[in-house]
Amino acid sequence: MINFFRKIRKKLLVENKTWKYLKYAIGEIVLVVIGILIALQVNNWNENRKVENYKLELLIQLKEDINNDIHYLKELDSVYGRWQIQAVNIIKALEDKSINRITTIDEFIIGRGSMNQISIITKTFDQMKDSGILNKITNKKLSQSIDDYYEFAKIEIQKTNIDNQEFYSYVLNISGYEYIHIGHRIIFQTDLDYIDWSWLKDPTSERYKKFESRISFHWVAINANRELLGNLLEKAENILKVIDS
Numbered sequence: 001m002i003n004f005f006r007k008i009r010k011k012l013l014v015e016n017k018t019w020k021y022l023k024y025a026i027g028e029i030v031l032v033v034i035g036i037l038i039a040l041q042v043n044n045w046n047e048n049r050k051v052e053n054y055k056l057e058l059l060i061q062l063k064e065d066i067n068n069d070i071h072y073l074k075e076l077d078s079v080y081g082r083w084q085i086q087a088v089n090i091i092k093a094l095e096d097k098s099i100n101r102i103t104t105i106d107e108f109i110i111g112r113g114s115m116n117q118i119s120i121i122t123k124t125f126d127q128m129k130d131s132g133i134l135n136k137i138t139n140k141k142l143s144q145s146i147d148d149y150y151e152f153a154k155i156e157i158q159k160t161n162i163d164n165q166e167f168y169s170y171v172l173n174i175s176g177y178e179y180i181h182i183g184h185r186i187i188f189q190t191d192l193d194y195i196d197w198s199w200l201k202d203p204t205s206e207r208y209k210k211f212e213s214r215i216s217f218h219w220v221a222i223n224a225n226r227e228l229l230g231n232l233l234e235k236a237e238n239i240l241k242v243i244d245s
Contacts, residue, residue, distance in 0.1 A: 073120075156231070160228050
């Protein structure tokens with residue numbers, strides 16, 4: 001096309017047809033500009049398509065992450081639910097003075113004696129933030145629900161995990177070697193008859209106070225963790241509803 005115009009332009013100059021030459025020159029420039037604009041438009045369209053495809057890919061991955069989070073959070077909440085019942089039963093038995101001795105570890109330790117460190121999957125969300133894809137989601141309700149879930153999780157999970165670690169340190173501090181020693185005896189069912197269980201009937205004894213305090217604090221920690229899990233589940237399930245709507 002360019003060579004074609006050059007030949008015409010050369011011919012017009014030779015024939016001294018200046019006005020016709022100018023018209024052809026202008027026409028050539030206009031066609032070149034139009035060609036550039038079309039090329040830019042096609043390039044922009046291709047880039048937008050790439051962004052949309054990448055956004056869709058990340059949303060699919062994010063949905064998978066959130067489904068995995070929901071499964072994990074429900075499993076953990078189920079475990080904590082059993083621990084909660086266990087703590088209530090021990091506290092009730094102490095109050096009723098219906099427990100004479102401890103023969104199973106479930107009567108002595110709630111769960112593992114500590115709280116789990118909570119976590120969620122943030123890999124895809126981090127990719128969305130770092131790549132700017134999160135800002136390109138046109139559905140504001142979706143982008144807001146995603147941001148709300150992960151920002152809430154970042155702050156509240158960190159606080160709860162710190163509280164859980166402090167709780168575990170507290171349990172170790174008030175329990176000491178004797179607590180561990182009795183726990184081992186119960187687990188392995190050795191020399192249980194030689195343990196003095198009279199403190200279970202004596203709320204004024206130091207051992208009773210420590211035991212009751214440990215169980216009560218564990219019950220409080222479980223409630224706090226379950227409240228967080230409930231909030232996380234609600235926010236995670238809300239994202240799925242918006243994605244599927």
